[in-house]
Amino acid sequence: MAQHETDKVRTVTQDETPDAGWVKLVEAVGARKDQRAFSQLFDHFAPRVKAFLMKSGADAPLAEEVAQDVMATLWHKAHLFDPERASVATWIFTIARNRRIDALRKSRRPEPEELTWGPEHEPDQAETIALQQESEQLGKALATLPEAQRLLIERAYFGELSHSEIAAETGLPLGTIKSRLRLALERLRQEMK
Missing domain, CATH: 1.10.10.10 (Winged helix-like DNA-binding domain superfamily/Winged helix DNA-binding domain)
Known part of the structure; x- marks a missing residue:
């Protein structure tokens, strides 16, 4: 088989379940860092992740930043995706939710000039574990x-x-x-x- 035939990325078709198509694209990114597959995933999920974050209370700049971080995580960790544990959408939106929690924690940290004397207040671990x-x-x-x-x-x-x-x-x-x-x-x- 010619090399150019093995590099082809399939697009999601009407005949297959949407998640089967997304799984193939994530696998292509994980296995070969396939840029066309990533582009399709990005075009579909990035705006939805941003909207999800804004709906959950993030302002537009933060939502954009977190969405970019989520998609970068998809690029770097696609090989870790397990379709037996979750759908592609569930996996991506779980990453988004976790990044949103991280961003909230980070935004609550005081700037150096705002630091007070005394013991530092630890972030609420129970809430993080519960989520x-x-x-x-x-x-x-x-x-x-x-x-x-x-x-x-x-x-x-x-x-x-x-x-x-x-x-x-x-x-x-x-x-x-x-x-x-x-x-x-x-x-x-x-x-x-």
């Missing part, structure tokens, strides 16, 4: 959902698509999307107890 455990529990709960429900949850909450946008993207009736999301959320609530 990490919640994230792991959510990842496991998402993995128990049927694929159709999981993909809708990822589009609605991680991809920040409206129900109408999901209907247009998937071709499913709006009522079907709403009922599947409702069922998926109920299952997640049960799993998270």
